[in-house]
Amino acid sequence: MQPNNALLKNTLQSVSAQTGITSPANPFIQPIRNSSQSRQHQQEIRCPAPPLKCKKTPYRTFDGSCNNLQNPSLGVAISPYGRLLTPNYSDGIHAPPVSVTGEDLPLARLVSLVAFGEADIPDPQFTLGNMQWGQVVTHDMSMQAGGTQSKKHKTRCCTDGGKIIEKNIAHPTCFPILVPPNDPAHSQTGRECMNFVRTLTDRSQKCPGNEQKLAEEQLTVVTHFMDMSLVYGNSRQQNSPLRSFRGGRMITEERNGAEWLPRSNNATSDCDVQSTTEVCYRAGDVRVNQNPGLTIFQTILLREHNRLADALAALNPHYDDELLFQEARKINIAQYQHITYYEWLPLMLGAENMLKNRLIYPVQGGRYVNDYDPTVDPRVLNSHATAAFRFFHSQIEGRLDLISEVRGMSGALRLSDWLNRPGILEVADNFDSLTRGMATQPEELTDSNFDTEIKHFLFRRSMAFGTDLRALDIQRNRDHALATYNDFREFCGIRRASTWEDFLDLIPSKKVEALRSLYRSPEDVDLTVGGALEVLVEGALAGPTFLCILTEQFYRTRAGDRFFFEREDPLVGFTSAQLNEIRKASVARLMCDNGNNITSVQTQAFRTVSANNPVLPCTQIPQLDIRQWQDLSYGREFTVTAQSFLENVYKKK
Numbered sequence: 320m321q322p323n324n325a326l327l328k329n330t331l332q333s334v335s336a337q338t339g340i341t342s343p344a345n346p347f348i349q350p351i352r353n354s355s356q357s358r359q360h361q362q363e364i365r366c367p368a369p370p371l372k373c374k375k376t377p378y379r380t381f382d383g384s385c386n387n388l389q390n391p392s393l394g395v396a397i398s399p400y401g402r403l404l405t406p407n408y409s410d411g412i413h414a415p416p417v418s419v420t421g422e423d424l425p426l427a428r429l430v431s432l433v434a435f436g437e438a439d440i441p442d443p444q445f446t447l448g449n450m451q452w453g454q455v456v457t458h459d460m461s462m463q464a465g466g467t468q469s470k471k472h473k474t475r476c477c478t479d480g481g482k483i484i485e486k487n488i489a490h491p492t493c494f495p496i497l498v499p500p501n502d503p504a505h506s507q508t509g510r511e512c513m514n515f516v517r518t519l520t521d522r523s524q525k526c527p528g529n530e531q532k533l534a535e536e537q538l539t540v541v542t543h544f545m546d547m548s549l550v551y552g553n554s555r556q557q558n559s560p561l562r563s564f565r566g567g568r569m570i571t572e573e574r575n576g577a578e579w580l581p582r583s584n585n586a587t588s589d590c591d592v593q594s595t596t597e598v599c600y601r602a603g604d605v606r607v608n609q610n611p612g613l614t615i616f617q618t619i620l621l622r623e624h625n626r627l628a629d630a631l632a633a634l635n636p637h638y639d640d641e642l643l644f645q646e647a648r649k650i651n652i653a654q655y656q657h658i659t660y661y662e663w664l665p666l667m668l669g670a671e672n673m674l675k676n677r678l679i680y681p682v683q684g685g686r687y688v689n690d691y692d693p694t695v696d697p698r699v700l701n702s703h704a705t706a707a708f709r710f711f712h713s714q715i716e717g718r719l720d721l722i723s724e725v726r727g728m729s730g731a732l733r734l735s736d737w738l739n740r741p742g743i744l745e746v747a748d749n750f751d752s753l754t755r756g757m758a759t760q761p762e763e764l765t766d767s768n769f770d771t772e773i774k775h776f777l778f779r780r781s782m783a784f785g786t787d788l789r790a791l792d793i794q795r796n797r798d799h800a801l802a803t804y805n806d807f808r809e810f811c812g813i814r815r816a817s818t819w820e821d822f823l824d825l826i827p828s829k830k831v832e833a834l835r836s837l838y839r840s841p842e843d844v845d846l847t848v849g850g851a852l853e854v855l856v857e858g859a860l861a862g863p864t865f866l867c868i869l870t871e872q873f874y875r876t877r878a879g880d881r882f883f884f885e886r887e888d889p890l891v892g893f894t895s896a897q898l899n900e901i902r903k904a905s906v907a908r909l910m911c912d913n914g915n916n917i918t919s920v921q922t923q924a925f926r927t928v929s930a931n932n933p934v935l936p937c938t939q940i941p942q943l944d945i946r947q948w949q950d951l952s953y954g955r956e957f958t959v960t961a962q963s964f965l966e967n968v969y970k971k972k
């Protein structure tokens with residue numbers, strides 16, 4: 320079956336027409352500050368040894384160790400993803416899956432072109448901020464080892480001219496995405512190959528536990544917990560260079576009256592900058608610069624930390640830097656977990672579904688929820704990170720609107736012009752205009768369409784075309800050898816299909832026809848593909864199979880986290896009065912408090928503006944009252960350290 324050329328031509332034309340939209344000239348003029356930081360970029364990927372001893376402390380470790388006291392390594396940075404089902408390697412250990420007939424699976428790029436559309440349909444209910452928060456949660460929870468994501472990978476599986484490098488001379492981790500003949504985009508430039516490097520595994524990195532030749536498990540290099548590791552880093556070594564060690568603050572750089580993320584000391588390797596003076600940032604996560612919306616949220620969350628640290632310092636001048644830092648971090652993470660579980664996830668997974676499956680509880684005020692269960696495995700599931708959660712790539716919009724305080728549109732950016740080039744945020748009013756844009760512009764409808772900007776132009780770096788995120792997702796599914804769509808249907812209690820017609824219970828007939836034209840058997844359909852073609856469950860933004868995986872993941876992420884913010888635990892929890900304040904947090908409040916000069920936003924910023932959700936002055940958006948953190952249990956004459964604070968916690972019990 321031939322891909323639909325006409326459709327692509329139309330969309331290509333409309334995208335190139337967008338190039339005319341405001342694309343501010345290269346504006347980045349700040350001198351580089353030399354620092355000895357951002358060592359995480361050269362970090363070697365080695366599985367850590369288990370911690371020798373876990374300390375009793377109210378605070379999380381940076382690397383996620385000692386969250387589970389019975390198994391202190393569970394969920395630590397640089398460890399394997401979890402699995403729900405046995406991997407589907409064709410050799411049982413390492414080789415990507417093939418068809419049940421023994422033949423190759425259809426090319427990932429062909430599947431992307433034939434099974435997925437690229438229609439531009441704005442979502443009537445949800446804003447671009449909804450999509451963007453999802454990427455924040457993603458980056459907090461996982462990052463496949465060895466991936467550079469936005470930066471050009473050092474391992475080349477294709478020549479720069481787009482030809483395949485022969486298997487016998489290519490790097491063993493190469494698994495290039497082959498471009499089908501007549502590809503509507505790449506046939507125009509003769510590209511035959513898109514780079515793809517396989518994820519590093521417990522076996523490739525010689526991690527303890529897989530000395531026998533067992534099936535490989537891919538490694539994720541960030542902590543599995545929802546702990547804002549993207550802001551604070553995934554180890555003490557990553558965290559230290561991000562801290563100012565004064566007043567509990569993280570390092571920021573002040574320019575033009577605003578606080579910005581600190582600059583990377585190697586802009587040319589960390590970003591796709593066009594000059595060495597162009598701004599490129601560093602943060603707890605190396606993906607920080609990937610796209611403007613992501614960098615905005617990273618900045619907002621960093622500014623929020625410093626805002627909280629300053630407020631705590633004013634309230635408790637006897638606290639030392641470490642205590643201020645850890646308390647601000649604890650509040651920041653709690654607010655973020657609250658927003659994620661009570662404001663964001665209900666839109667994605669459906670509030671009723673979440674209540675039913677104990678992902679949220681109908682609690683208010685300062686009431687605790689004591690559902691921590693040390694037997695729950697908190698690790699990020701491979702099927703979640705590699706298939707189900709990536710379905711929300713469908714929400715990405717290729718055009719970013721610049722919106723003024725009175726909610727007028729003053730311009731727009733083309734996404735592929737600004738990937739890995741964050742300096743655009745420091746130009747004029749762009750930071751606030753794009754933040755308001757995230758609260759105003761609709762995201763793309765969550766469906767089987769993926770924006771041309773990510774399907775044909777991703778990371779194009781001034782070239783005519785780039786790579787294809789949908790094809791990357793499909794190839795990654797095979798790299799990680801996820802069990803098939805049919806296997807996951809069965810796992811989720813849905814009838815296993817034995818004929819193509821059996822898929823009609825969840826997938827529209829046109830899409831089943833597309834699958835039939837691509838795959839040799841219903842048994843071959845990749846999870847990433849089948850799951851993304853299902854009709855959405857009422858009230859949620861995923862079909863039944865993905866909803867089952869996502870629900871399982873977010874149950875584990877809360878019930879398996881000893882530090883989850885709703886716990887009553889006197890050591891790691893909050894007082895009831897403090898919990899009541901945490902529950903006032905919202906993404907709207909974060910935008911109000913941490914924009915450069917944002918003075919109004921709607922209360923539910925993940926939802927589009929409407930009569931029920933009007934833009935309001937920030938003064939009307941509920942706000943946490945930091946006075947609940949005033950600590951009067953010490954005399955003011957001496958400095959309170961994290962250690963003496965802890966001793967006091969014990970004394971009180």
Ligand code: HEM
Pocket residue numbers: 450451452453454457461462463466468469539609610703704705708709711712714715773788791792795
């Ligand atoms: C403009 C926005 C975004 C861009 C450009 C983007 C791009 C990418 C890229 C390039 C990868 C790695 C692909 C690979 O090599 O396998 C990736 C991985 C991923 N993305 Fe996105 N993404 C965006 C937004 C989102 C959103 C909104 C979500 C979910 C709500 C999401 C979820 C994921 C997940 C779960 C992964 C795998 C993470 C891991 O390594 O374990 N992304 N994305």
